[in-house]
Amino acid sequence: MKNNKKLLKKAAAAVLVSTLTVVSLPFSAFAYGEKEVQGDESKVADNTVEFQTWRDNVWWGGENASSDSGKIALTPGADESDLNFAWYSNDKGTPAVMIWKDGQKSEAAVVKGTATEISAENWQGSTYAASNKVCIEDYFEENTQYYYQYTDNYSENGNVEWSAEYSYKTGSSSSFSVILTGDPQIGASGSSSDYSAQDASTARDTYGWNKTVTTAMQIAPDAAFLLSAGDQINQSGATSSDDLKTRESEYAGYFYPEAFRSLPVASTIGNHDTAGVDYTNHFNNPNISDNLGATEAGSDYYFSYGDVLFISLNSNNRNQEEHRQLMNKAVESNPDAKWRVVIFHSDIYGSGEPHADTDAATNRIIFAPLMDEFDVDICLTGHDHTYSRSYMILDGNVIDYDLSSGTVTNPEGTLYITTGSGSGSKYYNLLKYTPYYIAERTNDTVPAFSTIEFTDDSLTLKNYDYNGNTYADSFTINKTSENASVEDVIADAEAKLADTTVEYTEESVDKLKTSLDSLKTIQAAYTTAEDKMIDDITENYGTDNDRIKGYGSIVNNEDKDVLADGSTANRLKQGESSLLDKTIYSQLQQGEVVADAVLPVVSAETLESAKTAVVNAIAGLTVKQDTAAPDSTTGGADGESSPDTGDSMTRIFIFASALVVSLGTVFVILRKREEENC
Numbered sequence: 001m002k003n004n005k006k007l008l009k010k011a012a013a014a015v016l017v018s019t020l021t022v023v024s025l026p027f028s029a030f031a032y033g034e035k036e037v038q039g040d041e042s043k044v045a046d047n048t049v050e051f052q053t054w055r056d057n058v059w060w061g062g063e064n065a066s067s068d069s070g071k072i073a074l075t076p077g078a079d080e081s082d083l084n085f086a087w088y089s090n091d092k093g094t095p096a097v098m099i100w101k102d103g104q105k106s107e108a109a110v111v112k113g114t115a116t117e118i119s120a121e122n123w124q125g126s127t128y129a130a131s132n133k134v135c136i137e138d139y140f141e142e143n144t145q146y147y148y149q150y151t152d153n154y155s156e157n158g159n160v161e162w163s164a165e166y167s168y169k170t171g172s173s174s175s176f177s178v179i180l181t182g183d184p185q186i187g188a189s190g191s192s193s194d195y196s197a198q199d200a201s202t203a204r205d206t207y208g209w210n211k212t213v214t215t216a217m218q219i220a221p222d223a224a225f226l227l228s229a230g231d232q233i234n235q236s237g238a239t240s241s242d243d244l245k246t247r248e249s250e251y252a253g254y255f256y257p258e259a260f261r262s263l264p265v266a267s268t269i270g271n272h273d274t275a276g277v278d279y280t281n282h283f284n285n286p287n288i289s290d291n292l293g294a295t296e297a298g299s300d301y302y303f304s305y306g307d308v309l310f311i312s313l314n315s316n317n318r319n320q321e322e323h324r325q326l327m328n329k330a331v332e333s334n335p336d337a338k339w340r341v342v343i344f345h346s347d348i349y350g351s352g353e354p355h356a357d358t359d360a361a362t363n364r365i366i367f368a369p370l371m372d373e374f375d376v377d378i379c380l381t382g383h384d385h386t387y388s389r390s391y392m393i394l395d396g397n398v399i400d401y402d403l404s405s406g407t408v409t410n411p412e413g414t415l416y417i418t419t420g421s422g423s424g425s426k427y428y429n430l431l432k433y434t435p436y437y438i439a440e441r442t443n444d445t446v447p448a449f450s451t452i453e454f455t456d457d458s459l460t461l462k463n464y465d466y467n468g469n470t471y472a473d474s475f476t477i478n479k480t481s482e483n484a485s486v487e488d489v490i491a492d493a494e495a496k497l498a499d500t501t502v503e504y505t506e507e508s509v510d511k512l513k514t515s516l517d518s519l520k521t522i523q524a525a526y527t528t529a530e531d532k533m534i535d536d537i538t539e540n541y542g543t544d545n546d547r548i549k550g551y552g553s554i555v556n557n558e559d560k561d562v563l564a565d566g567s568t569a570n571r572l573k574q575g576e577s578s579l580l581d582k583t584i585y586s587q588l589q590q591g592e593v594v595a596d597a598v599l600p601v602v603s604a605e606t607l608e609s610a611k612t613a614v615v616n617a618i619a620g621l622t623v624k625q626d627t628a629a630p631d632s633t634t635g636g637a638d639g640e641s642s643p644d645t646g647d648s649m650t651r652i653f654i655f656a657s658a659l660v661v662s663l664g665t666v667f668v669i670l671r672k673r674e675e676e677n678c
């Protein structure tokens with residue numbers, strides 16, 4: 001049962017240490033390729049003849065594709081019956097999308113949107129005066145083929161210049177797959193021709209990115225949408241006109257794949273995207289009206305698709321409370337979601353050398369507790385340009401489920417994925433040690449992507465390179481029942497014991513108390529002591545007293561970890577954050593791996609059996625015969641009844657009536673939206 005809750009933060013250190021052990025983790029970190037990235041290899045995507053031919057004849061050639069920064073981009077709407085659109089145009093008019101079911105163009109609907117005035121240009125000389133956005137709501141059905149056209153300047157007098165026709169096909173919303181990519185970071189491969197119309201790096205990275213997306217669509221042709229884990233583009237500066245032109249040329253590369261005319265993209269804001277408003281102008285994200293977790297580029301948002309809730313956080317914003325508010329709203333808006341998926345850019349449990357235990361670890365303090373608090377099933381990140389998959393992690397602890405079969409069922413904790421490079425524009429080395437929380441990692445220097453398949457009772461991650469070869473192991477989380485978390489079980493038990501309206505037998509109450517004490521002792525032992533750094537980060541975010549700058553860098557030298565050679569690492573020193581003490585300094589001292597380290601690993605078997613004992617004790621509560629009501633809600637003494645979780649659910653049904661106005665034309669105006677955001 002998923003409930004919002006805050007973890008206990010009062011575990012005594014002595015109790016904690018008593019349960020941490022020198023461990024041999026149950027599944028060694030097998031990797032498809034761990035390699036030392038050398039010299040140019042760190043930023044070489046594809047220099048094949050095939051690439052050069054495409055570059056000269058297509059990207060810079062007859063199709064003149066590199067000049068188009070305004071290609072239409074689809075984005076998931078608030079749920080599977082909605083779809084959002086955004087594109088640039090040379091002039092500002094009234095944007096609209098015409099949509100129809102296959103074979104029913106005569107009954108097409110036209111949905112008007114809004115245009116925001118912009119002034120954008122790229123190195124190829126294209127200029128844009130408007131960012132156009134259209135939202136189509138409550139329209140799409142499952143397993144249906146649609147087509148659409150769009151226009152920058154809709155007019156009801158019939159003189160409308162429509163785009164070419166594009167297709168959009170829906171599948172099942174109860175069983176579907178999505179594509180996951182990270183850090184295409186178009187332009188990051190770098191070249192001597194940066195800041196020019198024929199920039200070799202943008203061409204090279206676009207080619208790799210297009211090949212990745214094309215291959216992904218061959219492997220998952222019915223994918224519902226693509227999740228893009230940030231750093232869509234490389235040019236992080238957004239102040240000078242040259243930088244802005246470069247960003248637009250890179251966006252031309254990002255949106256180049258033809259698949260994106262039919263495949264929605266749910267992106268999150270990377271550190272390279274965050275400085276400019278161009279991200280907001282290019283993407284039409286759903287549920288952004290609260291503007292929580294915002295930076296200049298945009299904010300957190302969420303949407304649902306079938307039984308899955310997707311939440312995108314802007315990890316450039318370090319205000320934990322704002323992210324919590326957004327997650328609360330998302331969860332409350334989708335109380336029945338079976339799966340919770342969160343995506344943000346910073347890899348908080350990754351394995352890449354530049355970031356994983358430095359700036360990204362700073363962000364761990366902010367975001368990891370939220371994944372626990374909201375019972376997130378899988379957390380998708382980027383930033384490291386290397387792939388990693390974690391063990392199941394709860395409050396910084398590995399819960400040591402046996403993952404040797406590539407599956408886990410009804411687990412506690414969150415699975416953390418860090419994506420590799422989606423385009424090949426830049427590769428990073430892996431950390432020289434394997435963090436205790438990493439189950440698998442690889443940094444093979446080939447562009448990569450993942451697919452995630454959702455069914456009613458499973459979530460399966462598969463990993464490929466852009467040639468379609470397997471890039472890393474597959475992994476499945478099964479959810480066979482409404483598996484209550486440790487916190488839920490404890491809360492349920494405490495509610496039963498506090499309930500004075502029913503009198504249970506002493507024996508059954510004692511059994512519950514004993515099992516509850518055992519579970520709470522285990523929970524207290526793995527719970528992190530209160531982290532004083534989170535309040536410091538949240539309260540001082542963006543002020544002169546902020547000890548963090550940029551994307552997680554430590555401002556003051558005296559706050560940094562000092563290594564054995566006297567240099568410093570860009571991470572908070574030991575003693576500043578209890579979560580970092582637990583998740584970094586239990587394994588590293590002065591930058592060196594501690595021999596026989598005592599690591600935060602919890603026995604899954606012990607935890608699950610303690611939890612089961614409480615669940616059974618709740619079910620076994622026996623009402624005293626002389627006070628029992630004939631149809632008591634309690635379970636029988638045999639312990640086989642399902643526990644009453646004590647939850648009640650209020651269902652609010654909102655009935656909407658639709659007003660259909662026939663205009664006597666082949667088009668029906670479904671909706672006229674004048675709001676700035678959909």
Ligand SMILES: [Fe+2]
Pocket residue numbers: 183185231270383384385
């Ligand atoms: Fe990146």
Ligand SMILES: [Fe+2]
Pocket residue numbers: 231270271272345382383384
């Ligand atoms: Fe990044």
